[in-house]
Structures are given as C-alpha cells and as structure tokens.
Amino acid sequence: MDRDALLAALSLQIEWGADEALAEAPVDRFAAPPAPAPVSPARPAVARPAAAPIPLAPVPAAAARLAADAKDLNALKAAIAAADSPLRETATNLVFSDGNVTSGLMLVGEAPGADEDRQGKPFVGVSGQLLDRMFASIGLKRESDFYLTNILPWRPPGNRTPTDAEIALFLPFVLRHIELADPRHVVLLGGVSAKTLLRAKDGITRLRGRWHQLPPEHGGRPALATLHPAYLLRSPHAKRDAWGDLVLLKRTLDGRVAPS
Known part of the structure; x- marks a missing residue:
C-alpha cells in the first residue's frame, strides 16, 4: 500500500475511535514459533460460470410508465x-437525494431511517x-464529490427491511434516477441495494470488495458493492473490509485500477 493510502487508513482509524495499537489476542513473545504448515500441491484454478441473474418481482406497469415519462430529476421526484404506495401514508417526508x-459518483443505499424521514434527505442520521467520515478519509465530500439516493424513497415502518413488492414498485424510479x-x-x-441492482443471489459479504457491472437492463455501469454504514x-469488526473497499474505490477514481 502506498504512503497516501496508509495515511488515509490511519486517518480513518482515528475517526473510528482507535487510540491504541492492540492485537485482538495477547501474544506470548517467549513461546517457540509454530511449525510451518505443510504445503499442499497447487491445484489449477477452475473458472466458475457466471451465475444467472435472479428473477425480479413483477414491476407495476403504472410505476414503470411514471418513471419512463420523467425527463429530469425534478419530474422524477414528482413521479415518485x-x-x-402504502409507505407514503406512514412516512413523513419523501427522501429523494443529496450531494x-x-x-460522477453515485451511492445507492437501502431505505431512509427515522432521521432521514424527518429531514427528507438520505444518510443524515448516525x-x-x-x-461521511468514511468517504472523507479518502478525500471525498458529500457536497462536491458524490451523490446519494436509496432504493426506497419512503421510510418503512420501524425501519424494517423492504419487501420484494416494495422494491419492485420503486425499482423503475431507481433505474431512471441512475440514468438521469x-x-x-x-x-x-x-x-438490499447490491442484490437488487446486480440481480445477485449472493449476500453482501460475497459481493463486496470488487467491481461488478450493472446488468444491461440496469444501465451496465461499473458498480462497487460494500457494507452499509448501519451494519458497520x-x-x-467489519470496518477493515469496508476500508479495503474504500481504498479500491479511491484507486479506481484516481485511475490506478480499472473497474473490472
């Protein structure tokens, strides 16, 4: 890792509250070193066939028409x-976007929480x-360097996980949002975001850490899956993985790694 990446990593650890360099378990400095593990013969790598995309719940025709007819972001917000949607009746504010x-960099989350519902903006709670601190550690600010939205524009009651039907209803709007x-x-x-937009069966821990391509019907753009801040x-313990994803993103944006 180069000097800039190391300094950024240290900055992030400080932001996350690290104030000592400790291992997860005590180390016995007087113990004899362990015997080296036997080396097994290398096996040739076998390429796995690409997984077929998972089928999506049927998209309501009315929602698809509303999304397709939106010619700009203001029209799209009005269409949403x-x-x-029953969610509209239980939420306080529509949460559309921020940043x-x-x-040139768009972040797509899951759904608004209580703070987002009150303020009408995504990702304003804890x-x-x-x-914001994570992205600041690689030199990116919300006000200038990235744009935010969610799969769902309304808060689900109790912050529950969105249902398949709710995701299907708002998917045309998310895809149109990305297009615009x-x-x-x-x-x-x-x-939720990764599996929906990548049409993948795998969970986020298997999808994260590498670049994907959105399916052609979802725009075909380079997409990096990572852990949600609420999960962190x-x-x-998962912050180490999230940091690796941020380093990959930064190296890609700087042109040092191709998003493949």
Missing part, C-alpha cells in the same frame, strides 16, 4: 411522490455521519 449530482444522474461509477451500500455500527 405520485406513485401509489452533487454532477460528481450511519450517514459515519458514511449519469454517474461514471456506482457504489451499492448494503445487501452494529459490527465494528
């Missing part, structure tokens, strides 16, 4: 507000604050 739409924002790269935050708050 007009879409018939710089011309940045997990959003963590997300026209990012060069997409980051998928969490399992519950599972601090």
Whole structure:
C-alpha cells in the first residue's frame, strides 16, 4: 500500500475511535514459533460460470410508465411522490437525494431511517455521519464529490427491511434516477441495494470488495458493492473490509485500477 493510502487508513482509524495499537489476542513473545504448515500441491484454478441473474418481482406497469415519462430529476421526484404506495401514508417526508449530482459518483443505499424521514434527505442520521467520515478519509465530500439516493424513497415502518413488492414498485424510479444522474461509477451500500441492482443471489459479504457491472437492463455501469454504514455500527469488526473497499474505490477514481 502506498504512503497516501496508509495515511488515509490511519486517518480513518482515528475517526473510528482507535487510540491504541492492540492485537485482538495477547501474544506470548517467549513461546517457540509454530511449525510451518505443510504445503499442499497447487491445484489449477477452475473458472466458475457466471451465475444467472435472479428473477425480479413483477414491476407495476403504472410505476414503470411514471418513471419512463420523467425527463429530469425534478419530474422524477414528482413521479415518485405520485406513485401509489402504502409507505407514503406512514412516512413523513419523501427522501429523494443529496450531494452533487454532477460528481460522477453515485451511492445507492437501502431505505431512509427515522432521521432521514424527518429531514427528507438520505444518510443524515448516525450511519450517514459515519458514511461521511468514511468517504472523507479518502478525500471525498458529500457536497462536491458524490451523490446519494436509496432504493426506497419512503421510510418503512420501524425501519424494517423492504419487501420484494416494495422494491419492485420503486425499482423503475431507481433505474431512471441512475440514468438521469449519469454517474461514471456506482457504489451499492448494503445487501438490499447490491442484490437488487446486480440481480445477485449472493449476500453482501460475497459481493463486496470488487467491481461488478450493472446488468444491461440496469444501465451496465461499473458498480462497487460494500457494507452499509448501519451494519458497520452494529459490527465494528467489519470496518477493515469496508476500508479495503474504500481504498479500491479511491484507486479506481484516481485511475490506478480499472473497474473490472
């Protein structure tokens, strides 16, 4: 890892509250070194066939028409507000987007939480604050360097996981949102976003850490799956993996790694 990446890694650890360099388990400095493990003969790598994309729940025709007719982001927001969904009746505010739409980098999360519902903006609660610190550690600011939205524009009651029917209803709007924002790269935050837009069966821990291509019907853009900040708050041990994803993103944006 180069000097800039090491300094950024240290900055992120400080932001996450690390103040000591400790291993996860004590080390006996007086113990004899362990015997080397036997080396097994290398086996030739076998390429796995690409998994078939998972089928999606039927998309309501009315939602597909509303999304297709939206000619710009303002029209798309109005179309989402007009879409018939029970979530609209239990939420306070429609949560559409935040950040710089011309940045070329678009982040897609799952659904608004309570703070987002109150303010009408994505990622403004505790997990959003963590997300901002994470991206600041690689030199990216919400105001100038990335753009944010969610699969669902309305908060599900109790912050529950979106249902397949809810995802299907709002998928045409998400895809149209990506098309209108026209990012060069997409980051998928969490399992719902990654599995929906990649049409993948695997969970986020298997999808993260590498670049994918959105399916042609989803725009075909380079997409990096990573862990949702809310998950990192519950599972601090996973922050190492999230940091690796951020380094990969930064190296790609800097042109040092191709998104393949």
